[in-house]
Amino acid sequence: MSTDCSTDYDVVIVGAGFAGMYQLHRLREAGFRVRVFDAATEVGGTWYWNRYPGARVDIESTHYSYSFDEELQQEWDWSERYAAQPEILAYARHVADRFDLRRDIAFSTRVEGLDWDETTQTWTVRTSPATAQGVQGAPGAPAEEIPHGGGQTWTARFVVLATGCLSVPQRPQFPGMEDFAGELCYTSDWPHDGVDLTGRRVAVIGTGSSGIQTITAIAEQTAALEVFQRTPNFAIPAHNRTLTDEERAAVKRDYAQIRAADRASGLGFATYDGTTPLTDHSAEEVERELDARWARGGLGYSRAFTDVMTNAESNEVLAEYAREQIRARVDDPELAELLSPRSYPLASKRMCVDTGYFEVYNLPHVHLHDASTHPVERFTETGLRAGGEDFEVDVIVLATGFDAMTGAITQIDITAGGLSLAQKWEHGPRTYLGLMTAGFPNLLTVTGPQSPSVLTNMLVSIEFHVDWITRLLTTMRERGLTRVEARPEAEDDWVQVNNDIAGASLMPQGASWYMGANIPGKERVFMPFAGGSHTYIGLVEGFTAANHHGFRFADCSGEQVPVRAA
Template identity: 45%
Template sequence: MIDSNSSTESVDVMVVGAGVTGLYAVHRLRGLGYRVRGFERGDDVGGVWYWNRYPGARCDVESVDYSYSFDEDLQQEWDWSEKYAAQPEIMRYLRHVADRFDLRRSYTFATSVTSVELDEETLRWTVRTDRGQVVSARFCVFAVGCLSRTHLPDIPGAGEFAGATYHTGEWPHESVDFTGLRVGVIGTGSSGIQSIPLIAEQAAHLTVFQRSANYSIPAGNEPLDDEARRRQKAGYAERRRLSRLSGGGSPHMAHASRAFEVSERERRAAFARRWELGGVLYAKTFPDQLSDLKANEAARAFWEEKVRVLIDDPEVADLLVPTDHPIGTKRIVTDSDYYATFNRDNVRLVSLRENPIQRIDGAGIVLADGTVVELDAIVFATGFDAMTGAVDRIDVRGRDGRKLTDVWREGPRTYLGLAVNGFPNLFNLTGPGSPSVLANVVLCAEQHGDWLTDCLRHLDAHGYLAIEAREESVEQWVTECRERAATTLYPSANSWYLGANIPGKPRVFMPFIGGLGAYGEIIADVADQGYRGFDLIRN
């Protein structure tokens, strides 16, 4: 509704983002009868999958698991075509969900929220956009995603390049044809590893510029036939039950024993099974693999043994095998023919550790030793300002006009990853302080969306105007997240989990590392105890 005395629209809830998390939040909140207003900077739903259209973009969670569980008819009617869905199929699925539940009518697309400011007298939020809209909302819900603010490294001369440039996180919607071109790809994280094989098939010559080698495992992708889909759909209930109890939101549990409590033969057989399963789950073959260096080294050695046979040139293999972090402490990539791509005559690998980029000029990339790599196109596969970047670009001001970026200056400070002291009725879903990027984000979205819905229902039923995290609760949660991470090997890697890829960003391990199941028990217990750690504020 529009305030009769102004051009300000008044709603119950404002939701930022129309990705997996935002769509579910809108669906649940509308179910409470709330007037919900959503904004999305893209032209359609999809979130990270709307923007990440680069060649080979594919989810590293099995399709059957990377899907909503809240509606049985939806589960049964949708047919996935392959084990690991590619970006176009995921977009079709999310569009189908938006259509089926009529979610688009709550959104304004191609619109960015620029500021969110608290009115301390009414405890309502004033929301402004880049298109001039002003909205007053009782509740403000951020569903902006952890991997949605792209990072472009500051390389001297980048603007001088005469050819085409692309970023994997903001790929054009029209087709990009590299046929006959000299292409450079900067970065060998997930998007680089997934796109490089397909770019190599088109390009006349491809130069890969690698700063840090990453661990990747073949996806073992395969088409799904009707019989496979029938089995999956018949077993959905148990699959979802196991996934919610797990650490990562997948039904594939770690081995019951620690790595060196079994024989070498059994240990290698377990690694082989996970290798065949494909993808990120290899990091969780044994329960101590990410906390014990000896167990981790066993997993790493098996991985290296499998990978080296895929690469013809031992010197190239030396560059592609990581030596600077334990396996799994950066997200393991799920690839299709990545390592074999370096056997192609038209592909060259440049180690930026040995020969850094000095600058970019009109002709291409100039290396520290003076070598000029002449290029027709450059692809920046340089990732994201992860976890906090998308929130940071919104001017969020709470009590006393305090900016959220100032509160988070030394790292994100949340209670349960959901709320921040001084920002009543503002919620950040599936972000820092929650399992988020360490788990299946679709189940994370449902977990947070359900908790939020129950919370707001509780406020209304008991006559509360607002809910706000206490500062001591925030401090305790930040400490708990830090201490849990310190018991693992994760902090030993310079990963985007710690913001290490962004110059000047504080080095803080941002996700909750205890797993989806344990986290679910914690937030449920908080709710059962009358929202312990929060102040509930009456009218």
């Protein structure tokens, strides 16, 4: 970067998950001085923290992996179609080892604040020591030996927020929580030494993805399992299994085609998207297609026809087919109905991929309770009270989700020009392309709000954003530029585009974490870009080719400089 405006680092990256790791690799490879800060004591991001029983990726492992290095692709073997958390964390550690990433990561360090100095055109990064429970350090190194940057300040020309979309837990407060004499666990911060639930009475509050995976994993070992469900979820079978040597070899031969198909798809992984609306097909043709999709399993179910997310009647056909499958798997008709979603369109809330979830309710010691009509009222010394009934349990598990997309960003005290980012986003996020927010120069986000992010294969979205940011900063360095920011009018247009696309679909009809509906007091705004990964990539590349439309640049003197496409 410019030698006239020196800083401790060219770029500070917040977060050492898959986004932060790749961003570090790309920028360091390009010759930038980079430092990463992460509150954990090891790489992995959400896969470091989320160690609850049954934690598993919901996109096939071969697609949920890096594509940037051919040797990495060829040397790593996935054991299952849908990898479990320990294997994904092992993969993250392998990548950190292979590219020697840890030497530029400050672990056990929380970024408390970011302050923009308009005079020097730099960010001041304020950090503090982070304490995590039961965590382990880098392989072969005690936690206390891992370098950290807590309790210090640093300056950087640019900051990249690779903080993750699902990294700030939602922790509801129930009356009497302090009275409970048993063990209280959170799926979002499961003890790293594990919890032995064998023969114990357990209550699980929440049936989103984390809840479904936990319930499925622990049901057999518990003496009694009380599940408190506020809203039932659509769950598509994973048909998970061990991959054969032949399958792994075939994937390695076909990686180029697999990655190309992923980047060209709406969800960021090949789902064999339908090309015609459901209304163009006979009932028999629709049933055959849904039978085939159900037999294959996975999140591609909702992509069977082009009008599933825009036509309520078409959506209901897929929803009713899914409910039929629940009725076929659950012995008790009343229980099957309680497990059947009816209050929102299919896929307007994040669909789940299950590995035998509905069948656990056929076990005599597993009981489902409708928390929408009989809510949890309070914790007691021996358990909890819901709907006027007391339940005695040894362990309570809170699977209550996250402050998605914006929570990890707004919990950092980010200020520029007297304005805090949390204030600016009080009524919902405002970004340009999900990459920057006007008024906060040189602050970039990976898979931020108003990008496709959580509606896609995150690895495809991460790689696209990281590659774009790397290209941007390299171009700026080549042209002697030190400042980039989103134009307010471009941001206004992008916010409107996001609202229009979401509003033309059925997506906002679900009271989902996409809308922030799970966070009390959070304004309901549909946060991700709903136009599809492939559409988004085309738009961003088009704006970039059009002389970085929507951005403005300046050199270290503050003089604005137009940047034409190379």
